[in-house]
Amino acid sequence: MDVIDILVTKRDGGELGPEQIDWVIDAYTRGAVAEEQMAALNMAIVWRGMSRAEVARWTDAMLRSGERLDFSDLPRPTTDKHSTGGVGDKITLPLTPTVAACGAAVPQLSGRGLGHTGGTLDKLEAIPGWRAELSPEEMRERLLDVGAVVCAAGAGLAPADRKLYALRDVTGTVESVPLIASSIMSKKLAEGTGALVLDVKVGSGAFMKDTASAGELARTMVDIGNDNGVRTVALLTAMDAPLGRRVGNALEVAEALEVLAGGGPDDVVELTVTLAREMLTAAGPTGGKDPADALRDGSAMDAWRRMIAAQGGDPDAPLPEAAESRPILAPESGTLTRLDAHAVGVAAWRLGAGRARKEDPVSPGAGVTLHAKPGEQVRTGRPLFTLHTDDPERFDRAAEALAGAYEINGEYDPLPLVIDRVG
Structure with a gap:
């Protein structure tokens, strides 16, 4: 194979053959294809796209670059959820134990936050003692004992993707559906x-x-999953405003605990139950209960406590709190009609809840509390937001991010929480 031929084929809009894709992914993973050559191929894919056959083979080649776990021999059916990321998206926290309480096993490999979007592992690491790094054997033990595990992906899983993702992140080639x-x-x-x-x-x-670009991504991923023998469906869900009322690592764990205790914000509860039902349906017969019942009767909370303890965490330990807080007050009374999720995420990031680079630390107690959501009433001089940080010098930059993030008494046309279903 000649990498230049592969670059030129895609540059000119041609379709790569299976052998070409297999070779270039393997050669790049081994270091036989240079970074600048793979960057050029990525850019050609951004501009020219890929066919369904190309995407399927590209995915398969990355999958075959490492190990593939197998939990098919477990006594429970396995099912998982993946979110493309958002602000206040703590759904994995209540969802995973809820599904386990309903009879399925959930092997959840999660990631860390970068930029304005939070990461599930960062949130769980706010719990004293909890650890993210587990071996495949430890994952299996916890799936047998608890029925749920949330952990970091090991180095042996899809190493080609790990290398490719880092390259795409620094070469402007992230924005490509394939x-x-x-x-x-x-x-x-x-x-x-x-x-x-x-x-x-x-x-x-x-x-x-x-919704058009989200639908294209959803359909592409559903096709990949089903083509690989994994029953796959997708929901398009709203992220025009943050999920729930708390954004930040320990803040979101606290809100997830409210949901597991039978309370919590309506949108977080609704999405947790909706996704749990989809996961259980896709998994097949479990003989378990309905997710809403698991939240009401305490069995989801019991599963949470076992899941946290099984990874070294103390489910009874107090969560970290930021050293400083500051309110931002409503300038007028009326109906909150817009609350920009991206701006809230940037504010939380600037307060210390997120990271600009993968190696940056995060402040577990930092973040934003929302005192109103779109459609609710606000009053002049009452708090719209409370900012939380360990470093008071961060307040002003966070407040700048929120200055244009909301509107009172404007037009109100929110997205439905669940916009569409694919699969």
């Missing part, structure tokens, strides 16, 4: 789940800003 879909699906297929539900976010706080 590359996004194959990246997500190579990791999710590697974790060995039997069924997968995709939560594709739409709106200002999401990667996909409109």
Whole structure:
């Protein structure tokens, strides 16, 4: 194979053959294809796109670059959820134990936050003692004992994707449906789940800003999953405003605990139950209860406590709190008609809840509390937001991010929480 021929084929709009894709992914992973050559191929894919056959083979080649876990021998059916990311999206926290309480096993490989979107592992690491790094054997033990595990992907899973993602991040080639879909699906297929539900976010706080592009991504990923023998469906869900009322690591854990205790914000509860039902349906017969019942009767909370303890966490330990807080007050009374999710995410990031680079630390107690959501009434001089940080010098920059993030008494036309279903 000649990498230049592959570059020119895609540059000119041609379709790459299976052998070409297999070779270039393997050669790049081994270091035989240079970074600048792979960057050029990525850019050609951004501009020229890929056929369904190309995307399927690209995903398969990345999947075959490492190990693939297999939990098919477990006594419970396996099912998982993947979100494309948003602001206040703590759904994995209540969802995973809820599904486990209903009879399925959930092998959830999660990531860390970068920029304005939070990461599930960062949130769980706010719990004293909890650890993200587990071996495949430890994952299996916890799936047998608890029925749920949330952990970091090991180095042996889809190493080609890890290398490609880092390259795309610094070469302006992230924005490509084929590359996004194959990246997500190579990791999710590697974790060995039997069924997968995709939560594709739409709106200002999401990667996909409109339903058309989100629908294209959802359909591509559903096709990849089903082509690989994993029962896959996708929901398009709203991310024009943050989910829930708390944004930040320990803040979101606290809100997830409210949901598991039978309370919590309506949107977080609704999405948790909706996704759980989809996951259980995709998994097949479990003989378990309905997710809403698991939240009401305490069995989801029991599963949470076992899940946290099984990974070294103390479910009774107090969560970290930021050293400083500051309110931002409403300038007028009326109906809050807009609350920009992206701006809220940026504010939380500037307060210390997120990171600009993968190696940056995060402040577990930092973030934003929302005192009103779109459609609710606000009053002059009463708090709209409370900012939380360990470093008071961060307040002004966070407040700048929120200055244009909301509107009072404007037009109110929100997205429905669940916009569409694909699959």
